[in-house]
Each structure stands twice: as C-alpha cells, then as structure tokens.
Amino acid sequence: MRWLRAGAVLGVAVAASGAVLRRHTDEDDTSRWLVVTVNAEPDAVAGDPRFTEAFAAFGDDVETRVAAAPGERGTEVAARVRQAPARATARMAGHDPRQDVRRTLRDVKSLLETGDVLRTDPPTTGKPTPGGALVRLFTRRAGGEGRL
Template sequence: MKRALWMVPVAAVGVAAARKAGAAARGGDDRAGDRWLTVTVNRPTEDVRQDGKLPDALERLSDRIDVRLRPAPGDRGTELAARLKEPTPPAPVSLPARLAGQDPRQEVRLALREAKAVLETGEVMLPDTPPTIRPTPGGRLVGLFGRRSGGEGVL
C-alpha cells in the first residue's frame, strides 16, 4: 500500500515531463503565460467597448495588456481576451510566484472576471463575510484552499 502511494506523484511528474517533451518536439512553446486569457460576455461587442473605451477593470491595466474583442461562437455574446504585453516566465518558474499571489497573470484574470461581472450585472458580486458564525472543519478546509488559490477563485 505504501509503495503504491509514492508512485502517484512520481507518475504525475513523469506525465508532465512527457507532455512538455512532446510539445517541444512539435515545435510548441511551453510559455503558457503568453496565451490569451478569455471570458465570454453575454453582451454585443458594441456594449463591451462603449465609446472606444474598455471596462474600468481592464482600463487600469491598458498600458500592460493587449485586449482583443470578437463575437462569440453561435452568436452568444462577445469573447473578451487579454494577455500581458511582456513575456512571462514559463510555468515551472512561475509556480512559486503564483502560490505567493505575485504572478502578474493573476491580475489579468481578476480584471477579466470583474469586467465580465460589471458588463453583465452592473456590479461585482462578493460573498457575505463571514459566511458562518463559528468556524467549522469544512469551512476551515475551504478557507485554506481559498487562500492557496491566489485570489483567483479556483481551488
């Protein structure tokens, strides 16, 4: 049983290394930070970029990001995409920064989520805090994972 448990992380590292080697062999780049981060907004393109201006959350970052707007597939709103102008380090290097909440892509993700919320609902909805009167074991666990998500809302 103990032998099987240590094999899981080793297998995961092996799979990640094989994927990276495969991408390099195909001529791919492992710089995932240069990808476009995209959200679909349930609004026409004219509403997303009113008077040629981006939503406030993205406007604050306009000197550091490129923004792309295009109609979403199936006439379902607008795809709002952003990426940093400067290249970011590859994933293995940026992992500690991401866990510490210092990855610059996190700010872009947050700005996209805020822009989507404001465009669709008119405000950024936040949960009530504290959600319970007393801490529960499950609440502590969710709090731990929430802190580890780097403010991205992804566990």
C-alpha cells in the first residue's frame, strides 16, 4: 500500500512540474514567429491587397515576412507581435494579441487559397444541449490557438 501511495505522489509531482515547465517556456516565447504555408507564389502573396489589408489593422504592432517555402512548395507567410505583453498581463486582461495574429494568418491563408474565409458550419439544431455547448466551446477554443 505504501508503494501505491508513493507512486501516486510521484505521478502528481511529475505532472505538476511538467505544467510549471510548460508555463515557464510559454512566457519566454512571446515573440516567436507564427507561420503558415500558402499554396501560391511569393510574389503573388506579397502583392495581393487582401494580404496587406488583413495585417493593416495591426499597424506597427505586428511584423510580417513573406518567403518561398522549402522545396518550392508555396509561400511561407510569417508574423509576430513586435512587443508582446507579459503573459500574466495578457491573462489578467483576458486577451492575448498573438491569438489575433494566429487567426489573421489562418484567414489570410484561406483567402489566398480559396478566395473566402472558411468557417465551421453552424449548429444544425436550435435547441441548446449540453453536448452542443461542449462543441461550441471546443470550436471557439480551436479558433484561437488551433488546438484544444
């Protein structure tokens, strides 16, 4: 019984240290480049008014770059926030500007490849159900960072 208790304590300690380590690396990684690959030529992407309009709303707060993707497989569009606020400040305010940059990159990719911003289908039922609430929560969450 003592081994079982010791194993449980060790498991909780490992999980907690992993969460702290992940949180620490997220704080230090605030200015990393966010990149998407677009199926188009670099000149076409850089000269497209939809690309410049999408990032114009950010002004000088966001830096962008356009380069050929490795292996001649389209174009890499990269963006990053020039000076991201501290992670704790962003959490307190309830908003992280990198989420807007991620969403804009996805929208630009969709616009340049298909001509429209693709969204998920609306719910098929008008009745709010617990399962539907869960799906809506996951859909909203995935729209930000792209992971659940």
